[in-house]
Amino acid sequence: MTRxxxxxxxxxxxxxxxxxxxxxxxxxxxxLELLQRNKTAIVPLMLDNVSSDDLAAQCQQLSDYMVxxxxxxVLRLSLPLLLARKTLALEPARVVLALDAPAPASPALxxxxxxxxxxxxxxxxxxxxxxxxxxxxxxxxxxxxIDMARTQLTDIERHKALYSRPGLLxxxxxxxxxxxxxxxxxxxxxxxxxxFLPDKLTVAGKQIEPSAxxxxxxxxxxxVEEPDINTLxxxxxxxxxxxxxxxxxxxxxxxxxxxxxxSIKEMVTRxxxxxxxxxxxxxxxxxxxxxxxAITVLTRAHCCQRIAAQWQLGQPxxxxxxxxxxxxxxxxxxxxxxxxxxAKLNISSSIKQALRNNSGRIAEALTLVRAIERGYAxxxxxxxxxxxxxxxxxxxxxxxxxxxxxxxx
Numbered sequence: 001m002t003r004x005x006x007x008x009x010x011x012x013x014x015x016x017x018x019x020x021x022x023x024x025x026x027x028x029x030x031x032l033e034l035l036q037r038n039k040t041a042i043v044p045l046m047l048d049n050v051s052s053d054d055l056a057a058q059c060q061q062l063s064d065y066m067v068x069x070x071x072x073x074v075l076r077l078s079l080p081l082l083l084a085r086k087t088l089a090l091e092p093a094r095v096v097l098a099l100d101a102p103a104p105a106s107p108a109l110x111x112x113x114x115x116x117x118x119x120x121x122x123x124x125x126x127x128x129x130x131x132x133x134x135x136x137x138x139x140x141x142x143x144x145x146i147d148m149a150r151t152q153l154t155d156i157e158r159h160k161a162l163y164s165r166p167g168l169l170x171x172x173x174x175x176x177x178x179x180x181x182x183x184x185x186x187x188x189x190x191x192x193x194x195x196f197l198p199d200k201l202t203v204a205g206k207q208i209e210p211s212a213x214x215x216x217x218x219x220x221x222x223x224v225e226e227p228d229i230n231t232l233x234x235x236x237x238x239x240x241x242x243x244x245x246x247x248x249x250x251x252x253x254x255x256x257x258x259x260x261x262x263s264i265k266e267m268v269t270r271x272x273x274x275x276x277x278x279x280x281x282x283x284x285x286x287x288x289x290x291x292x293x294a295i296t297v298l299t300r301a302h303c304c305q306r307i308a309a310q311w312q313l314g315q316p317x318x319x320x321x322x323x324x325x326x327x328x329x330x331x332x333x334x335x336x337x338x339x340x341x342x343a344k345l346n347i348s349s350s351i352k353q354a355l356r357n358n359s360g361r362i363a364e365a366l367t368l369v370r371a372i373e374r375g376y377a378x379x380x381x382x383x384x385x386x387x388x389x390x391x392x393x394x395x396x397x398x399x400x401x402x403x404x405x406x407x408x409x
Contacts, residue, residue, distance in 0.1 A: 017034040017035060017036050017045055017394065017398070018034070018035050018036065018393070018394040018398060019032045019033070019397065019398060019401045020033050020034075020035050020193065020376060020377065021071075021291070021292070022071075022074070022171065022191050022192065023191065023192050023193070023196075023291070023292050024190065024192075025185050025189075025190065025192075027192075027196070027291060027292040028291055028409075029071055029291045029292070029295075029404075029409065030072070030191060031072045031073065031074055031096065031191070032066075032069060032071055032073055032401070033045075033073070033074040034073070036394070042376060042380070044076050044100075045075070046076040046077065046078060046100045047075065047077050047081055048078045048081055055086055055088075056087075059089040059090050060089065062090060063089070063090060063091070066094060068402050068406055069401075069405045070405065070408070072094045072096055072122075073090075073095050073096070074096045074124060075090075075095055075096065075097055076097075076098045076099070076100040077098070078100050079099065079101070079103050082097075082099070082109070082112045082116075083108055083109065083112050085112055085116075088121070092119050092121045095121055095122075096121070096123070096124045096142070096143060097116055097122070097123055098123070098124040098125070098126065099125070099126070102128060104134075105134035105136055109137070110140065113137075114140065117140065122142040122143065123140055123141055124141065124143040124144075124145055124171070125137065125138065125140075125143070125145070126145045127145060127147060127159075128147065142167070142168065142169065143168075143170075143191070144163070144168065144171065145171040145173050145193075146159070146170065146171065146189075147173050147174055148172050148174045148175060148180065148184065148194075149173075149378070153183075153187070156184075157187065160187070160188055164188070169190040169191055170190050170191070171190070171191040171192070172184040172192050172193070172194075173193045173194060174194045174195075174377075174379070175192045175193065175194035176194055176195045176377075176378065177197055177198065178196070178197070180194075181196065194377050194378060195296075195373070195374050195378055196332070196377075197332065198331050198332055212330065212333070212334040212341060212344075214235075214239065214284065214287075215284050215285065215334075216341065216344040216345055218232075218235055218236075218280060218281070218284050219323065219326070219345065220345060220346065221235055222277050223319050223322075223323060223347075225316075227273065229264075229265050229268050229269070230265075232264070232268065232280075233264040233268075236264050236280070237264070239284070242280065242283040242287060243264060245279075245407055245408075246264070246267050246276075246279055247267055249271070249279055249406065250266075250267040250270050250271055278302075279403070281326070282298060282400075282407060285298060285333060286404070286407060286409055289332070289333040289334065291409045293329070293332040293333050294333070294409070295401065295404065296329065296332060296373060297325070297329030297332055297333055298326075298400045298403075298404075299373065299397045299400045300325040300328065300329060300370070301324075301326040302322065302399070302400065303369045303372070303373075303392060303396045304322055304324060304362070304366060304369055305318045305321050305322035306392050306395075306396060307321065307365045307369070307389060307392070308320070308321035308322075310392070311361070311365075313361075320347075320348055320350055320351055320362065321362055321365055323351055324351045324354050324355060324366060325365075325366060327345070327351065328355060328366055338355045342355060342356070350362055368385065368386060368389060369393070371386055372389060372393045373393070376397070
């Protein structure tokens with residue numbers, strides 16, 4: 001288990017972590033868990049039994065990190081820290097505590113959990129840490145997380161029959177497809193964590209939704225060599241949710257200058273083309289899909305762009321890699337596969353070759369990013385090919401999470 005290090009002079013150590021979201025039955029983000037891939041595996045952030053001063057500094061880091069988010073943080077504690085009952089300078093209503101590893105349900109452990117719950121913290125119990133012979137430990141849990149990759153459906157039904165009670169939430173972990181999501185939802189699971197890919201879609205005769213067509217139009221406008229702001233303004237005039245979000249952003253402390261902006265043209269000018277592309281597409285994607293899909297697809301697109309930059313391919317190629325990543329996720333965003341979406345776009349043959357034939361360097365980048373994103377969601381060890389791009393993925397995932405939080409998701 002990786003410990004959280006304190007960097008007194010260099011700012012947040014949390015920059016090295018990726019925030020993995022947890023979703024409710026409507027695929028709205030309800031919590032975050034900070035993860036990091038070390039040399040062999042995905043590991044969660046954990047607070048250890050350090051000095052009180054260091055612990056206070058770590059809690060301050062976590063509090064600062066959570067400022068943009070409207071969700072709670074799942075936070076693991078080492079057994080020694082839990083038993084020590086040290087003060088956690090965190091907002092209890094926004095933190096769910098969990099054991100970092102299985103431990104006997106001793107009177108001291110039970111008492112320590114009660115101590116923190118009395119302060120308002122909730123307690124998450126992983127099924128790997130749950131001892132079915134210790135109902136007292138299960139009785140203290142507010143959330144029970146089940147690893148779906150190693151649990152039989154009959155076991156899930158049996159556990160729910162034995163331990164369900166009003167107020168207890170069941171968290172399904174390692175959910176990989178929409179079919180699995182629907183199944184676990186039907187079994188009564190409340191929260192979900194994993195890799196939210198839809199099953200292979202049959203789209204013959206399926207009409208593309210207006211939100212997908214609008215995204216295609218915005219892409220066509222934004223990703224030419226010299227975008228026409230007047231054309232973009234006209235496109236966005238019928239998209240109040242996008243415009244309102246962008247105006248709030250442009251007038252926020254992050255970008256506000258001497259006076260507020262009140263038009264789309266001023267807004268794009270203030271943000272600049274690079275930021276405008278990011279934010280317009282963020283809001284456009286969010287207007288037609290769930291946060292779960294938006295996080296995955298936006299992170300994928302920006303990672304592909306970063307890989308192109310790392311491969312020193314130049315600005316035009318970077319934009320192609322970004323678009324390929326975005327279009328590859330239209331099945332998740334709109335229920336339309338990339339082939340149908342491609343038919344609405346006039347884009348380079350390199351992107352079409354990558355998405356239709358899975359060939360070329362763009363396809364190579366997409367394959368890398370998909371492997372990394374799946375590894376983070378499901379706790380799968382990295383291959384040698386993925387390792388050089390781990391930090392890149394973490395950085396982009398963190399930025400997308402923060403951008404969505406600023407957008408109100």
